[in-house]
Amino acid sequence: MHASPISLGGVCRHARGTQEYRLQLAAYALALTRCKPHSDFPDTLSGYTATDIRLLEVQLLTKHQRPYQMSEDDISEIDDYIAEAAMQMRLAVNGKPNDAIDPFDFVVTANPERCQWCGFRRICMEDLQCQEPAQMTLL
Numbered sequence: 001m002h003a004s005p006i007s008l009g010g011v012c013r014h015a016r017g018t019q020e021y022r023l024q025l026a027a028y029a030l031a032l033t034r035c036k037p038h039s040d041f042p043d044t045l046s047g048y049t050a051t052d053i054r055l056l057e058v059q060l061l062t063k064h065q066r067p068y069q070m071s072e073d074d075i076s077e078i079d080d081y082i083a084e085a086a087m088q089m090r091l092a093v094n095g096k097p098n099d100a101i102d103p104f105d106f107v108v109t110a111n112p113e114r115c116q117w118c119g120f121r122r123i124c125m126e127d128l129q130c131q132e133p134a135q136m137t138l139l
Contacts, residue, residue: 021057022068026078029053029070050075 030050037045055068093101109115 022055022066023078023081025055025057025068026050026070026074027082029055030075030078 032041032045033048033050033053051070051072053070055070057066057068059065092106
């Protein structure tokens, strides 16, 4: 481990600040330490592992901060999560080419609070197809 770990922060605007984004921040740290660095990344980044990175989630609306530190077990858990999510996505599209995929073939989130912050909310609400059965199963 390096003498001074680098920090990775995430800013969240969740109204009550009750939702944690540890998994998301940890996945970013893992990606940063495994990817081919962009030209604007610090040269020293390649010398770090994901466990060297201090994670800090900042809730803007509540001014609450949540620090996280990753372990090797966390890294294994994140790798498993990514592999499972990738498999679910492959199964969901069932080999269809991109131009044959219809977003309304997929269910929406099981957490209706996510709709409040979704970047596609306007599109969903404007489109009458949002009332299709596949979309309404989890509402």
